[in-house]
Amino acid sequence: MPRVVVDVVLKPEISDPQGQAVLGALGRLGHDSVRGVRQGKHFVLDVEGTPDEAELTQIAETLLANPVIEDVELHLPKG
Amino acid sequence: MPRVVVDVVLKPEISDPQGQAVLGALGRLGHDSVRGVRQGKHFVLDVEGTPDEAELTQIAETLLANPVIEDVELHLPKG
Amino acid sequence: MRIGVTTFPGSLDDVDAVRAVRLAGGEPVALWHGDHDLEDVDAVVLPGGFSYGDYLRAGAIAARAPLVQDIVTRARQGLPVLGICNGFQVLCEAGLLPGALTRNAHLHFRTRDQALRIERADSAWTRDYEAGQRIVVPVKNGEGRYVAAPADLDRIEAEGRVVVRYVEGNPNGSMRDIAGVTSADGRVVGLMPHPEHAVEELTGPSTDGLGFFTSVLEQVVSA
Amino acid sequence: MNVDTVERAAKTPDDEQPHRELGLEDDEYARIRDILGRRPTTAELAMYSVMWSEHCSYKSSKVHLRRFGDLPESASLLVGIGENAGVVDVGDGYAVTFKVESHNHPSYVEPYQGAATGVGGIVRDILTMGARPVAVMDSLRFGPADAPDTARVLPGVVAGVGGYGNCLGLPNIGGEVLFDACYAGNPLVNALCVGVMKHEDVRLAKAEGVGNKVVLFGARTGGDGIGGVSVLASETFDSAADGQRGPAKRPSVQVGDPFTEKLLIEACLEIFAQGLVTGIQDLGGAGLSCATSELASAGTGGMHVDLDAVPLRDSTLTPAEILMSESQERMCAIVEPDKVDAFLAVCHRWEVLATVIGEVTDGDRLTVDWHGERIVDVPPRTVAHEGPVYERPTRRPADLDDLQADDPAALPRPRTPEELQAHWLAVLASPDGADKTWVTEQYDRYVRGNTVLAQPEDAGMVRIDEESNRGIALALDGNGRYTRLDPYTGAQLNLAEAYRNVAVSGARPLAVTNCLNFGSPENPEVMWQFAEAVRGLADGCRALGLPVTGGNVSLYNQTGDVAIDPTPVIGVLGVHEDVRRRVPTGWRTAGETVLLLGETKPEFGGSAWASVVHGHLGGRPPAVDLDAERELAELLAALGREGLVGSAHDLADGGLAQALAESALRYGVGARLNLPGEAFTALFSESTARVVVTTSDPTAVRTTAQWAGVAVTELGTTGGDALVVEGVAELPLAELRAAWTATLPALFGTPEATVGSVPAGTVPTS
Ligand SMILES: Nc1ncnc2c1ncn2[C@@H]1O[C@H](COP(=O)(O)OP(=O)(O)O)[C@@H](O)[C@H]1O
Numbered sequence A, B: 001m002p003r004v005v006v007d008v009v010l011k012p013e014i015s016d017p018q019g020q021a022v023l024g025a026l027g028r029l030g031h032d033s034v035r036g037v038r039q040g041k042h043f044v045l046d047v048e049g050t051p052d053e054a055e056l057t058q059i060a061e062t063l064l065a066n067p068v069i070e071d072v073e074l075h076l077p078k079g
Numbered sequence C: 001m002r003i004g005v006t007t008f009p010g011s012l013d014d015v016d017a018v019r020a021v022r023l024a025g026g027e028p029v030a031l032w033h034g035d036h037d038l039e040d041v042d043a044v045v046l047p048g049g050f051s052y053g054d055y056l057r058a059g060a061i062a063a064r065a066p067l068v069q070d071i072v073t074r075a076r077q078g079l080p081v082l083g084i085c086n087g088f089q090v091l092c093e094a095g096l097l098p099g100a101l102t103r104n105a106h107l108h109f110r111t112r113d114q115a116l117r118i119e120r121a122d123s124a125w126t127r128d129y130e131a132g133q134r135i136v137v138p139v140k141n142g143e144g145r146y147v148a149a150p151a152d153l154d155r156i157e158a159e160g161r162v163v164v165r166y167v168e169g170n171p172n173g174s175m176r177d178i179a180g181v182t183s184a185d186g187r188v189v190g191l192m193p194h195p196e197h198a199v200e201e202l203t204g205p206s207t208d209g210l211g212f213f214t215s216v217l218e219q220v221v222s223a
Numbered sequence D: 001m002n003v004d005t006v007e008r009a010a011k012t013p014d015d016e017q018p019h020r021e022l023g024l025e026d027d028e029y030a031r032i033r034d035i036l037g038r039r040p041t042t043a044e045l046a047m048y049s050v051m052w053s054e055h056c057s058y059k060s061s062k063v064h065l066r067r068f069g070d071l072p073e074s075a076s077l078l079v080g081i082g083e084n085a086g087v088v089d090v091g092d093g094y095a096v097t098f099k100v101e102s103h104n105h106p107s108y109v110e111p112y113q114g115a116a117t118g119v120g121g122i123v124r125d126i127l128t129m130g131a132r133p134v135a136v137m138d139s140l141r142f143g144p145a146d147a148p149d150t151a152r153v154l155p156g157v158v159a160g161v162g163g164y165g166n167c168l169g170l171p172n173i174g175g176e177v178l179f180d181a182c183y184a185g186n187p188l189v190n191a192l193c194v195g196v197m198k199h200e201d202v203r204l205a206k207a208e209g210v211g212n213k214v215v216l217f218g219a220r221t222g223g224d225g226i227g228g229v230s231v232l233a234s235e236t237f238d239s240a241a242d243g244q245r246g247p248a249k250r251p252s253v254q255v256g257d258p259f260t261e262k263l264l265i266e267a268c269l270e271i272f273a274q275g276l277v278t279g280i281q282d283l284g285g286a287g288l289s290c291a292t293s294e295l296a297s298a299g300t301g302g303m304h305v306d307l308d309a310v311p312l313r314d315s316t317l318t319p320a321e322i323l324m325s326e327s328q329e330r331m332c333a334i335v336e337p338d339k340v341d342a343f344l345a346v347c348h349r350w351e352v353l354a355t356v357i358g359e360v361t362d363g364d365r366l367t368v369d370w371h372g373e374r375i376v377d378v379p380p381r382t383v384a385h386e387g388p389v390y391e392r393p394t395r396r397p398a399d400l401d402d403l404q405a406d407d408p409a410a411l412p413r414p415r416t417p418e419e420l421q422a423h424w425l426a427v428l429a430s431p432d433g434a435d436k437t438w439v440t441e442q443y444d445r446y447v448r449g450n451t452v453l454a455q456p457e458d459a460g461m462v463r464i465d466e467e468s469n470r471g472i473a474l475a476l477d478g479n480g481r482y483t484r485l486d487p488y489t490g491a492q493l494n495l496a497e498a499y500r501n502v503a504v505s506g507a508r509p510l511a512v513t514n515c516l517n518f519g520s521p522e523n524p525e526v527m528w529q530f531a532e533a534v535r536g537l538a539d540g541c542r543a544l545g546l547p548v549t550g551g552n553v554s555l556y557n558q559t560g561d562v563a564i565d566p567t568p569v570i571g572v573l574g575v576h577e578d579v580r581r582r583v584p585t586g587w588r589t590a591g592e593t594v595l596l597l598g599e600t601k602p603e604f605g606g607s608a609w610a611s612v613v614h615g616h617l618g619g620r621p622p623a624v625d626l627d628a629e630r631e632l633a634e635l636l637a638a639l640g641r642e643g644l645v646g647s648a649h650d651l652a653d654g655g656l657a658q659a660l661a662e663s664a665l666r667y668g669v670g671a672r673l674n675l676p677g678e679a680f681t682a683l684f685s686e687s688t689a690r691v692v693v694t695t696s697d698p699t700a701v702r703t704t705a706q707w708a709g710v711a712v713t714e715l716g717t718t719g720g721d722a723l724v725v726e727g728v729a730e731l732p733l734a735e736l737r738a739a740w741t742a743t744l745p746a747l748f749g750t751p752e753a754t755v756g757s758v759p760a761g762t763v764p765t766s
């Protein structure tokens, strides 16, 4: 079944305490090369038939993400 | 700064109530073509210098994910 | 006065909201999420809890339930609606109230007795308070951090739509200490703290929360 | 897929079976062959192996637990040991069921999910009795507070207990968080749930009535919790046919879904209210194997199950795995045929999946079919109740004499006021003594609106009737240091403490539950500790006139060969006729007289002072005096009833020093006090049967106490913003509070500490 990936990330202007916490933990563990972390959500959808890009965009933008604070990236299967 | 993406997903044999709930909501909203949903975490790391794959793998597998129940996918910048 | 109290799968504080309505002198009416029937209620309370497990985002799935669509329609016509905690999250997700509620800045669920300042004593749900009044009610949430884009915050503030604010400490990192906001017409109110848990000496930190439920009764009478 | 059938088993008696890998001894395996008159099928072997495990069969502990059954009958006990949870009459037609259970090992492997599913499991036990669950508690033990592994385990466990309980809408009304090196590598997570119903609503786990349907409802069945026995997956006989060989991957971790459980609770309560079940059982350890065999053996007939009907999350599961799966949030009910539709309708309304998987048969066999073939045909009692029973050898620990001889009286004591004050602060700020708000604020204590007392009170209390104000009180205690020094006395001390905690609230203690956390039963020294603790607890209950209504045994708690300190966690339930008259622990008003009830002797064995200041564990624990406890409890009940006390706080770990500080800090009211006798003993002794009360009528309290035979010592008067102890210490409350509250946040409070503590799946947080 075709697999569609949707990544949801906080808009840049919204602060991300989860990402900050990861960054803090990395710093304490000595991983200094990591300078910034943002944490978002990752959805993997199994879709029957040929994925309908318009429908999936709507799903991603209105249900999987809250447009007030989040942006989405839709990854359709290649080909 | 190079950007490294880490996706953390539940191992396939682990149940994902969150993904199930999203699937249920999609069904109620009439999006029947979506047959399965798994929800994971999506990390975007800004890394200074050339990303060190070994270090990042270690970070991903030991800090960002719990290897008992989660798998990681590391996406290094191309090139 | 018939005050509807909604129950979604995963609603928890519905029993508390029903009790608060009763103690305030109203008649609680149970509203089931799947129904398309507001039963001629005069106002609606969306109580706290974890509707649909709060999976995806708190309140996101409930906001798409048939009953909420009806509530949105009626609220736009002036039906007083109070969203508490998860109910607040639902109202934001449904677009009735501005902003969004996100993971607490300290990343924990936190329960505490919280001091609040009533900023607006003229909304449908806060008439029995005085502007500037300090009250103490429980707050308990893991996703209670109120956020909006800075420009939106400025607008919300300018329009006087902040109804309650955290004082003496911000429990979750909400921007500008915002604990609750209202619609432009002052009839829809959402807040993270739980006034329904502060209606009896015996079980709450105070009885300061009762005012939300008595306010709307007067509102409905005078409307 | 070609599986091992009964027919095939009869024809191939000599096939090798991996019984040892499944934890069955040779003689246990031989007994199974004896019972069946043939070798077991793979599915049967799976069932026997899980049901005869220590966890499910209590094979090492059974002979000792009988002591609880031998206690004199109690008028308030409606349902005793042997059911999912005991049921107690609390008056006005109300019945209460409560039980504590462990989820220690899973919480070490995956702290969040381990703790979460621990709460989920005990809630289902309470639900099966017909009760609405109304509150939870949790008793936690971790390794040293500053150990890195504690930083891994504790945040996840606390988030898991909160995540699951909060999402179910159950107030958390109390518990314990304690630290000791013996729990490094083996934390303890014990969860308690309490439920309320009317007498006539009590339900039992029984499959009665030939033709009645077996309904499985709740979550789908996945491969959860069978990672350890995946050896069986390779036992499917014909691997050639589908080209797959070797065990599939099976998780040993179970993932909880509190949302599904919440729906399950509401559906069950509606099903009970409509009278739609004749018997009901939760699926916990050993899953369907346990539920079907227990239901069938408690009933009058047999049972037949069609395994193909079980809704699966993972279609690759073998029948044996389906029978053993420990997928969470599932229940099994026995339903009369003409009620099945109504039953399914209720489930549908709550969006709970429900499926008829079998029926009650005449005869006395439990049979299971798969793809039209018989794969199980067993007498259910032999699976559920007639497992092996061991009288394991016991031996008093070789080091116990030395340990008891190592008297803390020899330890250097504080000499100057400065030293006393420093020790006081050290005990108060130690991880065990410190404020637990950082933990408890992650729990919802308000939901349902009936919580009258919750942490940091000595007991949790919930109102069960809004008209009459009748309520119940609960406390959980389990001091492992005392039990290490003397398991018999230690168990009684834990009982006495929980009993006293309930009594200070003004409630009348009624019944006892327990969770016995010990090391390996195969070690005779551990087995001796276990036997002694059970004997002590049973004798203690007899002396206090309380029944043991149920409990749980958790063995094999050890890291390598080193067992944890024996840790019997004891829960006491009490009833309060009018919760409006409950007695809180904190001082609220200035000008009240502070009185110490009970007698203080120099007793420091196993004390918090010896542990915190000297890292010492030795000597003998404080003496138990259950008669004194009983008199004290009666006095407290009378004082509460008459409204004679403004507060009451029990003295336990850390003695008077700890109790005074906690009472003062609760509402920020200090006191000016004079200690009787020598200051060190007065402050740090852990003599039992003692309580601090405050009153505006000391004469009346003295008179009542005299009549009750309880010694009273006047300590001073409340007021001011410091604890002033003449000639000993002057501690500003601000300083005390700073010391008391800083400890846990400093250890676990940074956001970084949360990284990785909550897994990707279930993150309900609102
Ligand atoms: N320490 C104990 N004290 C008293 N009763 C106990 C103890 N341990 C187990 N029991 C009782 O034995 C029975 C079986 O326990 P268990 O298998 O844990 O029940 P369940 O499977 O319902 O959780 C229950 O009635 C339980 O209360």
Ligand SMILES: [Mg+2]
Binding pocket: D084, D125, D282, D284
């Ligand atoms: Mg059970």
